[in-house]
Amino acid sequence: MKKKLAILTCLLAFGFSAMAQAVPQVIPALQEWEGKKGRLVLSETGRIVLDPASAEALQDAASVLAEDLKTMFGMEYVTVTGKAKAGDIHLTINDSDSEYGEESYRLKVASNVSISAPAAKGAFWGTRTLLQMLHNQPEGLQKGEALDYPLYENRGFMIDTGRKFFTLEYLKQYVKIMSFYKMNVLQVHLNDNGFVQFFDNDWNKTYAAFRLESDSFPGLTAKDGSYTKDEFRQFQKDAARYGITVIPEIDVPAHSLAFTHYNPELAADNKAYGMDHLDLYKKEVYDFLDTLFAEYIGGDDPVFVGPYVHIGTDEYNRKEAEQFRHFTNYYINYIKKFGKTPVIWGSLDVMQGKTEVDLDGCYVNAWNYDWMNIQSALNQGAKVFNFCDAFLYIVPGANYYYDFLDYRMLYEKWSAGMMHKGETADADTPGFMGSMFAVWNDHVGNGISQQDVHYRTFPALQLMSDKLWKGNNAESVPYGQFEALCKTTPEAPGINMLAKVEGKVEVTQAGTPVSLDGSSAVCTPVAEIGYPYSVEFSICPDAKPAVDAVLFQGPNAEFITNWENTGKFAFRRDGYEFVFHNYRLPAGEWTKIRVEGDADGTSLYVNGELAERLEGRIREVYNRTYNRKDRMFYHETLVFPLQQIGDGHMGFKGQISDVVAEQK
Numbered sequence: 155m156k157k158k159l160a161i162l163t164c165l166l167a168f169g170f171s172a173m174a175q176a177v178p179q180v181i182p183a184l185q186e187w188e189g190k191k192g193r194l195v196l197s198e199t200g201r202i203v204l205d206p207a208s209a210e211a212l213q214d215a216a217s218v219l220a221e222d223l224k225t226m227f228g229m230e231y232v233t234v235t236g237k238a239k240a241g242d243i244h245l246t247i248n249d250s251d252s253e254y255g256e257e258s259y260r261l262k263v264a265s266n267v268s269i270s271a272p273a274a275k276g277a278f279w280g281t282r283t284l285l286q287m288l289h290n291q292p293e294g295l296q297k298g299e300a301l302d303y304p305l306y307e308n309r310g311f312m313i314d315t316g317r318k319f320f321t322l323e324y325l326k327q328y329v330k331i332m333s334f335y336k337m338n339v340l341q342v343h344l345n346d347n348g349f350v351q352f353f354d355n356d357w358n359k360t361y362a363a364f365r366l367e368s369d370s371f372p373g374l375t376a377k378d379g380s381y382t383k384d385e386f387r388q389f390q391k392d393a394a395r396y397g398i399t400v401i402p403e404i405d406v407p408a409h410s411l412a413f414t415h416y417n418p419e420l421a422a423d424n425k426a427y428g429m430d431h432l433d434l435y436k437k438e439v440y441d442f443l444d445t446l447f448a449e450y451i452g453g454d455d456p457v458f459v460g461p462y463v464h465i466g467t468d469e470y471n472r473k474e475a476e477q478f479r480h481f482t483n484y485y486i487n488y489i490k491k492f493g494k495t496p497v498i499w500g501s502l503d504v505m506q507g508k509t510e511v512d513l514d515g516c517y518v519n520a521w522n523y524d525w526m527n528i529q530s531a532l533n534q535g536a537k538v539f540n541f542c543d544a545f546l547y548i549v550p551g552a553n554y555y556y557d558f559l560d561y562r563m564l565y566e567k568w569s570a571g572m573m574h575k576g577e578t579a580d581a582d583t584p585g586f587m588g589s590m591f592a593v594w595n596d597h598v599g600n601g602i603s604q605q606d607v608h609y610r611t612f613p614a615l616q617l618m619s620d621k622l623w624k625g626n627n628a629e630s631v632p633y634g635q636f637e638a639l640c641k642t643t644p645e646a647p648g649i650n651m652l653a654k655v656e657g658k659v660e661v662t663q664a665g666t667p668v669s670l671d672g673s674s675a676v677c678t679p680v681a682e683i684g685y686p687y688s689v690e691f692s693i694c695p696d697a698k699p700a701v702d703a704v705l706f707q708g709p710n711a712e713f714i715t716n717w718e719n720t721g722k723f724a725f726r727r728d729g730y731e732f733v734f735h736n737y738r739l740p741a742g743e744w745t746k747i748r749v750e751g752d753a754d755g756t757s758l759y760v761n762g763e764l765a766e767r768l769e770g771r772i773r774e775v776y777n778r779t780y781n782r783k784d785r786m787f788y789h790e791t792l793v794f795p796l797q798q799i800g801d802g803h804m805g806f807k808g809q810i811s812d813v814v815a816e817q818k
Contacts, residue, residue: 184300193295195293199231203233203234219284243267255276263303264297281453308539310588351777376412407439409430414429433727440484467499497516517537517538517539518531522542603788616640659815659816666811669809670683684706692812693808694810702719734768
């Protein structure tokens, strides 16, 4: 498969030259395309026809495709088995392209659409391409034939749910987004803790969370957000239906404050290491972790469904390298006993010693060139993901890693095997599996929202999708053209986490006030509006206004009037509350309000004048460990909620008129 890339000609590349204008614009770009004359317009109703010999294997792909055609285009397609006719979508499995791997597929647009592949996974990826083609070619599908396959086997994203909780619904939506862009690995970081300096330099006060239900250790599971074992198990099974392998991660023996909060006896006796370090010499630690891992990987229907289990093993105190190596090797072997493939963070170049760590059959996240680079891990027998922090780490608002990845640099100059000291692997390097990017939520309590995280990770995912499937494509498609395509390509069928709204929307009928009595609500056609936006309305509270009254609410936030009976506006989302302290809304009279929001903050305008901008709040703390001052930068942002005006229990009392929302 990989050898074929060397013989591709410029005429087959995804480009915008005169001869290549008919190449379908999709993300990731197609490897090969041969255009034909004419277009195919699929009807509003039709058939997805499965080849009888492979119908059972393709049933899931067909079912998801039918759902997505309905969601994206209102097309009603039924799944049948038999022989394809003109206007059908035909799915089949055959071995004709098996040399390109199980994720490859061949898509033909002629009198019908035909997708063939060596395996069901490849056929499913072909349906993702078809959906993007339908979106980008509303005048009809360009006739022709694509042969498509990934350059790298593993194309992934890691999300830190330990420091910031992400709802299961958020993770489910991300599976669909990743799938739409043919990304196939989602690593879920299930435990971690904040930095002690932001919690009065007191480990007992420092935030820590473990996100899974545990029967073995009642009370271990975080109370501010967690997943039950049943729902997490089902989530992984559902993800597999979309072509996504979930790698669950329990991070030990550092980053383990959630476990030492639960049982302080597990913490390292050497207090210089910090309470987030497990004691590598105590039998109690091994007994605890043996039981914890077995709870999730043991039994006939394990909680960790897929083949991979991540055991952490990063950033432990360097003075304990020898015992750290013993610990790492112990849990690599322990995970293998359950028939699972262990995954670890690359640390062994720093944590050197005489104790052997057998990496054969193990996967390594090569996250930092010095701690353990790609070639070092390969030399020790591991399979490797490039996870390089110098290029691929997003840490919102931290100022020491990226807030937003350097998209242009990555697109034009980076390749999947490149770490900060140079390119160390390519698609033909044995054992090199691909790359992943990560979002870390280091600064617990900084106000970042789920949607703020998505605002950062979604464009990164689009970029990484293209780099890991297609490869280096900048010579054929300049960055500006790729960026434009990214902005017009949907997140996924039925997914709008960016809360895009087309143009100016009259949320309520112009000139007609809506009266609310505190226990009533009005639904609107717009759920929410994302950055950058403005929302305008006129408002007249009752002479005796309701306290903490919900004026607007949506799927992710509430906008409040008369906060704590002060007349102030406020908003709530993701467990945070933000208040506009500089203005008090008068009761019994009409006032013109405008709220503007972007990725940096939220502004309140009153009668055309800026009353307050929520942005730039900083908290400075003393870091006792390093004898310095550290800063936390707060995110006072709001994706504005519009799904409902008022509330049945805690609603606004008064009148509101001329609600208009506009995305800029």
